[in-house]
Amino acid sequence: MEQAQLxxxxxxxxxxxxxxxxxxxxxxxxxxAVARRMGLAFDCPIITVAGTNGKGxxxxxLEAILLEAGYRTGVFTSPHLVHFEERCxxxxxxxxAADLVTRFERVEAARTQGEVISxxxxxxxxxxxxxxxxxxxxxxxxxxxxxGGRLDAVNMLDADCAVITSIDLDHMEYLGPDRExxxxxxxxxxxxxxxxxxxxxxxxxxxxxxxxxxxxxxWRFGTDFNFSGDKQQxxxxxxxxxxxxLAYPALRGANQLVNASGVLAALTALRDRIPVTAQAVRNGxxxxxxxxxxxxxxxxxxxxLDVAHNPHSVAALAENLDxxxxxxxxxxxxxxxxxxxxxxxxxxxxxxxxxxxxxDLPTPRAAxxxxxxxxxxxxxxxxxxxxxxxxxxxxxxxxxxxxxxPADRIVVFGSFYTVGGIxxxxxxxxxxxxLAN
Numbered sequence: 518m519e520q521a522q523l524x525x526x527x528x529x530x531x532x533x534x535x536x537x538x539x540x541x542x543x544x545x546x547x548x549x550a551v552a553r554r555m556g557l558a559f560d561c562p563i564i565t566v567a568g569t570n571g572k573g574x575x576x577x578x579l580e581a582i583l584l585e586a587g588y589r590t591g592v593f594t595s596p597h598l599v600h601f602e603e604r605c606x607x608x609x610x611x612x613x614a615a616d617l618v619t620r621f622e623r624v625e626a627a628r629t630q631g632e633v634i635s636x637x638x639x640x641x642x643x644x645x646x647x648x649x650x651x652x653x654x655x656x657x658x659x660x661x662x663x664x665g666g667r668l669d670a671v672n673m674l675d676a677d678c679a680v681i682t683s684i685d686l687d688h689m690e691y692l693g694p695d696r697e698x699x700x701x702x703x704x705x706x707x708x709x710x711x712x713x714x715x716x717x718x719x720x721x722x723x724x725x726x727x728x729x730x731x732x733x734x735x736w737r738f739g740t741d742f743n744f745s746g747d748k749q750q751x752x753x754x755x756x757x758x759x760x761x762x763l764a765y766p767a768l769r770g771a772n773q774l775v776n777a778s779g780v781l782a783a784l785t786a787l788r789d790r791i792p793v794t795a796q797a798v799r800n801g802x803x804x805x806x807x808x809x810x811x812x813x814x815x816x817x818x819x820x821x822l823d824v825a826h827n828p829h830s831v832a833a834l835a836e837n838l839d840x841x842x843x844x845x846x847x848x849x850x851x852x853x854x855x856x857x858x859x860x861x862x863x864x865x866x867x868x869x870x871x872x873x874x875x876x877d878l879p880t881p882r883a884a885x886x887x888x889x890x891x892x893x894x895x896x897x898x899x900x901x902x903x904x905x906x907x908x909x910x911x912x913x914x915x916x917x918x919x920x921x922x923p924a925d926r927i928v929v930f931g932s933f934y935t936v937g938g939i940x941x942x943x944x945x946x947x948x949x950x951x952l953a954n
Contacts, residue, residue, distance in 0.1 A: 526614035529621040530601060533641045548640040549673045554627035557647055561655050562790050563674055564783060567662035567703045568682025568717070570830040571776045574768050574810055575682055575716075576659050578780040582801030583657055584609050586793040591650040593643070593671070594661040598809055598824075598937040605646045607653050620645040620652075639663060643670040657791050667705020677790070678783050679706045679713040679733075682776060684721055685829035700724040707733040712786035714742075716779030734786070742782040744774055753778055758785045760795055766802045770811040770837045777802060808944075809936040811837050816947035817923035819844070822939060823930045826853060828861040834930060835865045846925040848917040850939075852876040852910060853931035855884040862931070863893050870928075872920070873904040874913035878934040910938030914945070923949040 523529050564579060566572050576594050583590045589608055597603040605612045624644045628634050636644070643663075650658050660671045666681075684700050700721030707713045709732040715724055716738050728735035736742060742755030751774060752761040760781065766773045784793050811834065814820040821841075825834040838847070849870040853859060873893060875886040884892075886906035893904060907913035910929065917927045927947070929939050939945060 523621070523625075524618075526601060526617055526621075529618060529645075530638075530642070533621075533636075533638045536641065537635050537637045542637050544668050545670070545673045547634050547636055548644060548670050551624065551628050551634050551636060551640075551644060552647075552673060554630055555623060555644065555648060557644070557651055559651055559658055559674070562657050562677040562787060564657065564659045564678045564680065564787070565662055565671060565674070565676040565706050566659065566680045566682065567666040567669075567706050568680075569685040569699070569827065570825075570833070571682035571716070571772060571779075572661045573807055574773060574776045575680055575780055576661050577768070577805050577807040578766060578777055578802060579659050579783065580606065580609065581805035582780065582784065582793055582798050583659075583791065585801040585804075586791075586797035588656040588791060589654065591653055591655040591658045592661075593646050593650065593659070595639075595663055596933050598933055599941045601642075604642075605649060607650070607655070612649060616649060617645055620648040623648055640670050647674075662703075662706055666703040668702070669706075672706055675708050675711075676706060677711060678787050679708065679711065680779050680783050681706070681713065681715045681717065681720070681724065682779060683717045683772075683829060684724070685827065696721045697723045701727065704728065707731050709733060712736055712783070714779050714782040714786065716775055716782070718775065736782050736786060738775070738778060738782075742778060742785070744778045746774065753781045755782050755785050758788070760798060763799060764803050767805050768807055768810055769813060770833060771840070772833045808940060809933070813841075814944055814946065816945075817949050818848075818918070818921045818925040818927055818947055820945065820947050821926060821928040821930075822936045823928065824933050824936050825862075825930045826857060826932050828858055828865065831862040831930070832865050834928075835869060838866070838869050838928060841926070844924065844926040845922065846871045848872045848874065848921055848925060848927040850874045850876060850910060850913040850917060850927065850929040850935065851889060851931045852878040852886070852913075852935040852938075853884055853889065854878075854880075854882045855888070856882065857884075859884070859889070859892050860896055864896060864898070866928075866930075867893075867896075867898055867902070870899075871902055872917070873902065874907055874917050875904060876907045876910050876913040876935065876938075878910070878932060878938070880934060883932070883934065910935050914939055918947055918949065921947075921949050925949075
């Protein structure tokens with residue numbers, strides 16, 4: 518497609534999908550060369566956030582607190598749930614497609630100036646978003662690291678503070694077979710003399726060793742910062758700073774206090790450059806929002822949306838579902854990528870689920886509904902549970918609503934695509950059929 522024909526954001530995204538021979542091609546050489554041609558640079562503090570789970574929540578809490586403190590924030594996260602523009606927020610607002618299009622044009626001009634440099638979809642789109650953020654005259658930029666850390670596109674920038682959330686088994690074909698290997702990749706975002714917040718309570722030794730090797734200022738959960746709490750409130754203590762009587766973060770789930778603790782450590786580490794008040798911390802944590810992270814949608818039946826897509830995040834989802842109390846019947850809409858470790862994901866939630874609705878997803882990477890059902894049947898520990906297959910998350914949800922009673926709950930999980938399919942026309946409010954009369 519000629520550049521003259523590239524008018525809309527969708528045009529550019531389709532163009533980017535076919536530029537490079539493979540979808541994932543890790544390394545910083547190509548993207549760094551194009552960034553240099555673009556003159557891409559930031560003159561404000563950069564916070565990078567890597568990890569297996571908890572990255573999106575960590576970015577959202579940092580953003581909410583810093584906005585409350587009056588700072589002009591920019592955020593880059595991926596993937597998106599429904600619309601590509603969700604990947605970038607400036608001053609709390611999702612950016613407009615037209616603003617992204619002009620930056621795609623900048624990337625293409627730089628990429629093709631002189632010797633043409635091939636970029637993957639993720640590299641091209643990352644450069645466009647980073648250029649938009651660099652142009653936005655911001656006080657602080659928060660960047661979620663995509664796959665791994667060391668070779669991820671975001672790592673071409675030097676962060677003023679790095680945060681590493683939980684480290685668990687995911688993307689093993691790219692990052693290595695165990696937590697030590699994966700930790701080594703995540704640790705690649707550390708920089709000499711700069712703070713790195715490790716909020717995983719039991720980090721792989723490779724993370725600790727890498728911090729020592731590069732001379733990063735390591736902040737360890739349980740050593741340099743910690744939290745305590747009861748059912749009403751919680752408190753945080755870290756190097757030279759304390760917060761007491763905090764309300765729980767508005768994001769639900771037991772793991773959110775660990776994420777919030779890492780956030781407060783990062784803000785403490787950067788307090789000379791971007792100071793925040795205790796009131797900004799309180800307000801930010803109480804108002805933070807992030808769709809699809811143990812999102813409970815009130816209705817009859819109750820709807821739970823969670824992008825949990827690996828064994829570690831699914832285990833957290835199961836704990837959170839358990840803590841919700843009694844429901845006569847739990848229905849699960851489940852769609853997932855074929856390369857995930859599906860057996861432990863299904864096994865962990867199986868005791869809580871009475872009826873399964875397996876769904877196809879609109880990407881070639883996904884397992885089919887029939888394959889998911891076969892895997893579940895092979896390991897089914899609940900002979901009383903039932904299952905069915907469906908062509909889309911929306912169709913699966915409709916089937917669940919069709920048989921649910923008002924007192925039931927429906928949980929949708931397994932992938933961003935699964936939850937995104939449910940949210941693409943807005944947040945649904947469920948009404949079980951016999952209440953509609």
